[in-house]
Amino acid sequence: MPRWGMVVDVKRCIACWSCAISCKEEHFLPPKVFWNRVLISERGKYPASRKVIYPVLCNHCSEASCVEACPTGATYQREDGIVLVDYDKCVGCRACLVACPYQQRTYYDQEKKDAEYFPGQGKTQFELLGEEIYPFQVGTVMKCNFCVERIDEGLEKGLAPGQDRDATPACVISCPVGARVFGDLDDPGSEVSQLIKVHSAKQLRPEFDTDPAVYYID
Amino acid sequence: MTAATHNNSSGFWRRLTRKKQLPEYEWMIKPTQQEEWIEGPGVYLWLAFFFSEIGAGIYFVSLFSNFRAGFIIGWLMTLVLGGLIHMRYLGNPGRVLRIFAKPGTSELARGMWVILIFAVLGFFQILPALFSGLPWTGFNFMYKIIMGIICLLLIMHGFATMNVVRALPSWSSTMILPLSIISGIWVGSQFVEFFMGLAGANLAVFEMWSRVFFFVYLCFFLLYIWGTYHQSDTAHFSMQELVKGDYAQLFYVGVVVIGLAVPLLLTLIMWGQTNTFLIFVRLVFVFVGDLLLRYTLMKSAYYTPLI
Ligand code: SF4
Numbered sequence: 001m002p003r004w005g006m007v008v009d010v011k012r013c014i015a016c017w018s019c020a021i022s023c024k025e026e027h028f029l030p031p032k033v034f035w036n037r038v039l040i041s042e043r044g045k046y047p048a049s050r051k052v053i054y055p056v057l058c059n060h061c062s063e064a065s066c067v068e069a070c071p072t073g074a075t076y077q078r079e080d081g082i083v084l085v086d087y088d089k090c091v092g093c094r095a096c097l098v099a100c101p102y103q104q105r106t107y108y109d110q111e112k113k114d115a116e117y118f119p120g121q122g123k124t125q126f127e128l129l130g131e132e133i134y135p136f137q138v139g140t141v142m143k144c145n146f147c148v149e150r151i152d153e154g155l156e157k158g159l160a161p162g163q164d165r166d167a168t169p170a171c172v173i174s175c176p177v178g179a180r181v182f183g184d185l186d187d188p189g190s191e192v193s194q195l196i197k198v199h200s201a202k203q204l205r206p207e208f209d210t211d212p213a214v215y216y217i218d
Numbered sequence: 219m220t221a222a223t224h225n226n227s228s229g230f231w232r233r234l235t236r237k238k239q240l241p242e243y244e245w246m247i248k249p250t251q252q253e254e255w256i257e258g259p260g261v262y263l264w265l266a267f268f269f270s271e272i273g274a275g276i277y278f279v280s281l282f283s284n285f286r287a288g289f290i291i292g293w294l295m296t297l298v299l300g301g302l303i304h305m306r307y308l309g310n311p312g313r314v315l316r317i318f319a320k321p322g323t324s325e326l327a328r329g330m331w332v333i334l335i336f337a338v339l340g341f342f343q344i345l346p347a348l349f350s351g352l353p354w355t356g357f358n359f360m361y362k363i364i365m366g367i368i369c370l371l372l373i374m375h376g377f378a379t380m381n382v383v384r385a386l387p388s389w390s391s392t393m394i395l396p397l398s399i400i401s402g403i404w405v406g407s408q409f410v411e412f413f414m415g416l417a418g419a420n421l422a423v424f425e426m427w428s429r430v431f432f433f434v435y436l437c438f439f440l441l442y443i444w445g446t447y448h449q450s451d452t453a454h455f456s457m458q459e460l461v462k463g464d465y466a467q468l469f470y471v472g473v474v475v476i477g478l479a480v481p482l483l484l485t486l487i488m489w490g491q492t493n494t495f496l497i498f499v500r501l502v503f504v505f506v507g508d509l510l511l512r513y514t515l516m517k518s519a520y521y522t523p524l525i
Pocket residue numbers: 057058059060061064065066067083099100101102103104105143210
């Protein structure tokens with residue numbers, strides 16, 4: 001069984017937000033909800049300061065705090081490491097949201113459901129289509145799912161996630177500079193494993209002890 | 219209350235509880251505030267934790283003082299106020315049932331089970347207690363011990379749920395559980411003392427215990443602030459927000475003056491002779507002060523920046 005993971009080369013990232021926007025498009029996320037974000041800051045003091053850019057998303061942690069905190073089992077981890085939310089089981093207690101040290105979860109309330117991309121103009125065809133395809137439930141929590149539908153459908157078709165576009169997360173295939181790589185962390189020969197080894201890629205804030213599946217080359 | 223005074227008081231509350239608006243681009247780049255469990259509907263969780271814990275505190279102290287009315291008051295406060303507000307937070311009673319289905323999953327689920335066990339066992343203890351007064355002998359003794367343990371677990375319920383959130387260092391502080399236990403017992407004891415005073419009981423011994431509880435509460439409170447201040451950068455930041463930052467006014471007025479200084483003064487005034495009216499006044503201050511202590515602790519919890 002693979003363990004899906006991602007490597008992000010922050011030196012390549014140009015903070016164009018393509019990943020965040022393609023993610024919103026892929027999952028029909030309502031206004032102000034992001035499953036992918038780009039954090040921009042600076043390190044050091046002038047004149048030795050430098051800009052740092054970190055695209056962040058759910059890390060699909062092995063020791064996920066959100067899974068430990070969920071009282072209903074709605075947040076669960078698949079064997080391939082992907083952490084998902086079962087909206088039918090979620091009671092909206094937000095324990096997972098509070099517990100996630102990376103703050104990668106969003107509570108979907110009525111306000112978010114009613115929000116329109118063009119306020120006062122009604123929902124666009126795109127938003128209405130999204131409500132059909134992605135029926136998020138009000139009063140539950142949502143987060144990045146590593147584009148699990150693309151992965152599962154791709155595998156069914158015999159495609160390789162991380163190599164074939166149709167089986168790879170939207171944020172990875174939309175990155176114009178190839179800063180994101182997706183693949184199997186458990187396969188030592190995979191591109192992600194090689195990148196981690198060669199560049200000593202690091203997890204974000206390993207001291208949180210959640211063992212993220214997203215690594216950064218910085 | 220006139221509309222003007224209402225506006226003034228809500229404006230005052232808003233001023234006390236206002237938060238520094240973190241610009242969007244500084245989200246998780248600077249310490250980022252926990253909001254879900256205190257902003258908007260999150261206030262229900264604050265109140266739910268508070269009432270279930272204080273109710274358990276009343277029950278716990280009543281066990282020791284054999285104060286029968288205290289069993290009922292504590293039981294009702296935990297279940298009616300605590301339980302209903304928990305449900306209000308979740309928005310739908312059916313959802314609470316889903317939490318009961320997975321008791322082993324999390325601290326929150328275990329807490330809900332403790333509430334359920336407290337409800338059932340408490341009910342069967344209250345019924346005969348109303349008639350017999352439950353002496354410290356035989357089966358009743360064992361029942362009291364079991365209920366005492368359940369009460370302690372219930373008193374810790376809210377803070378234990380917060381304590382397991384490792385992402386928020388000010389909540390995962392080691393001192394938070396001892397503080398929660400003594401806070402439940404201290405506030406609970408004040409209720410029991412007041413009601414016993416109303417019933418005409420001699421409060422000399424009880425008042426001595428109250429002084430002990432208050433002293434321990436004060437010590438644990440100071441230890442919590444001091445320990446958390448020195449724990450990590452983010453915990454330090456949280457405590458700074460509490461004592462010097464946005465919530466300093468609320469902290470000093472609500473927690474230090476209302477919750478600690480005034481009760482201390484009243485305790486000193488009553489040294490040597492108790493007075494039911496002053497005990498009532500102290501109860502009001504202790505109640506409001508502890509409520510605000512929990513509020514400020516929930517408000518001043520910050521996440522560690524990611525980069
Ligand atoms: S990043 Fe947060 S939401 Fe994602 S798996 Fe880890 S703890 Fe859970």
